[in-house]
Structures are given as C-alpha cells and as structure tokens.
Amino acid sequence: MKYLKTLGIDPFVIHDRDMGKQNASAVNDSILKAVGDKNKVVALEECMEDLLGYPEPNENKPYKAYQFINDNWGSDWDGINPDWRSIIERLIFSRMSGGNAYSEVAASINKD
DSSP: OHHHHHTTOOOOEEEEOOTTSTTHHHHHHHHHHHHOOGGGEEEESSOHHHHHTSOOOSSOHHHHHHHHHHHHTTTOGGGSOHHHHHHHHHHHHHHHHTOOOHHHHHHHHOOO
16 A cells, blocks of 8 residues: 555545454454555445445355446436445545545444
C-alpha cells in the first residue's frame, strides 16, 4: 500500500469481517496493517452478502456478487441497496468535499 501513496493513490478498503471464521482475524489484521490507517478500513459485519441481502455462496464470490448486482440493481442509482449506497455516497462526498468520512463510515458499520 505504501507504494500506492507514492503514486498519489490514497486507498480505502471495504472487506468482510468474517468474525468466527478460522483465520479471519489474522487476515483482517493484515489488511489493517497494509492500509496503515484504521479510518480507511471498513469491515462489513459479517460479509458483503449480508449487507447486500443474499446468501453467502460457497464459491465464485466475486462473480456471484457481480451477478446479483446486475440482476437486481439495474442502472438506476436509487435502485441500489440503501445500506451499500449509503457507504459509497458518504465516501464519495467526503473525497469531493475534502473531508474525511472514512471514520464516520467505519463507525456506522463496525461495532467493535
């Protein structure tokens, strides 16, 4: 991640928290360490599928998410899942206004 910053890229990460799953905390700690700023990491409780509203698949998670979104959301921003839309809107607004909503978004999603 430090190399991204040298390129002028200031990343944030949204990932599954996966509490209770084997090795999840080690992976989560590695993500936080790589980003280097807890206010730029949003750990969803417990997984993206819970937030989006469909059962977690056993395989092909990225494709299944893509398929679900295309089948259910269409091209209208207002048709997007309100929880997901709220996260993205707050992050976009923060970047456009020069503020830092990372901590606000994280606080609204992370409860620990």
